[in-house]
Amino acid sequence: MKRYVLAGLAVLLAAAPERAVASDGATVSISTSGGVTFAAANPSTQPITPASTSLVATITINGAKNGNSWFLTIRGANSNFTGTSGAPIPISNVHWTATAAVISGAGSASVNSAQNLSTTDVLVASGLEGNKSPCIIQVTFNFTINNSWTYDADIYLQNLVLTVTAQ
Amino acid sequence: MGKRVILTLALLTFASVTSLHAQSSSATSPTMTLTVPQVASISVSNFTIGTSTNPGNFAATLQGNVTLNYTVRVPQGGSPNAKITVQSASTSLTAGTSGSTAPGVTSIQYSAAASGTGVTPTTSWQNLSGTTAGTLVTFAAGTKVNSGTATASFKVTDSPTYDADTFTLPLTFTISSQ
Numbered sequence: 001m002k003r004y005v006l007a008g009l010a011v012l013l014a015a016a017p018e019r020a021v022a023s024d025g026a027t028v029s030i031s032t033s034g035g036v037t038f039a040a041a042n043p044s045t046q047p048i049t050p051a052s053t054s055l056v057a058t059i060t061i062n063g064a065k066n067g068n069s070w071f072l073t074i075r076g077a078n079s080n081f082t083g084t085s086g087a088p089i090p091i092s093n094v095h096w097t098a099t100a101a102v103i104s105g106a107g108s109a110s111v112n113s114a115q116n117l118s119t120t121d122v123l124v125a126s127g128l129e130g131n132k133s134p135c136i137i138q139v140t141f142n143f144t145i146n147n148s149w150t151y152d153a154d155i156y157l158q159n160l161v162l163t164v165t166a167q
Numbered sequence: 168m169g170k171r172v173i174l175t176l177a178l179l180t181f182a183s184v185t186s187l188h189a190q191s192s193s194a195t196s197p198t199m200t201l202t203v204p205q206v207a208s209i210s211v212s213n214f215t216i217g218t219s220t221n222p223g224n225f226a227a228t229l230q231g232n233v234t235l236n237y238t239v240r241v242p243q244g245g246s247p248n249a250k251i252t253v254q255s256a257s258t259s260l261t262a263g264t265s266g267s268t269a270p271g272v273t274s275i276q277y278s279a280a281a282s283g284t285g286v287t288p289t290t291s292w293q294n295l296s297g298t299t300a301g302t303l304v305t306f307a308a309g310t311k312v313n314s315g316t317a318t319a320s321f322k323v324t325d326s327p328t329y330d331a332d333t334f335t336l337p338l339t340f341t342i343s344s345q
Binding site for chain 2: 026031032034037039040041042043076081083085086091150151153155156158159160161164165166167
């Protein structure tokens, strides 16, 4: 009887810590290359204004585990761009496309189709963490905005919210 | 003996479920900046004020019109300096023949016609200046005109002192959105 109990405890001690490391020790972080700047020109000549630069989001997963997944979502912090004197401009005029690449580790990445920005989290990219840590993924966003004569001359601001989840 | 083995397996299953549901999240909030600039452009062609055709009436008024095509987007706080102005680029008209007596610049008058929300033309006749710009159209704060047109009119009263000739005067039209 003692042999069975000891054998069972041995299996428990050997298996549980391996999974605990994967669940408790995995950390994920995200950083971005900067902000997004639209320099809207004359709407008659440039009805669609691209952002000056791409936005690169770097996702780092430490303690990556084979079979676990990661997800990146995007949304606007609020529904409108706001300026000092101009009328608010809906962020739904912002359109994004994304590409993703695994630059370290053995994970995978795929992106969803482009969409307009909203205040609801929208899945941008996802993949597997792989069995090699750290797993680092770069997601590159290209943004455009619908330019319009209805916009008041002003400088408008709004924040994006990029959230990465690993599980 | 058998009961204790079953208990051990149950604990293993619990550990596995915990691992599958563990998640870690991180978020960042980069700033989006949208710059909507003031826009102001204007184009105009050469035009003729008029041709004196009645030698018997030296007091006839010669008047010519020209269309100004413009684009403007005035900031909400950009008025009252948003305007279209005209200024003579010379203090005198240039005659086709040397020695001809020409009208003085200040004897030429201008006015304007335009329409639209926030668009105010100078409809009364004003004397052209050879040194300062005259206002043809003013734009209120927040005015946005995609493809606007204004008509500038210029006139001069004929006079027996003017020699028979063709006189030219360069004009400068300027639009400012603030």
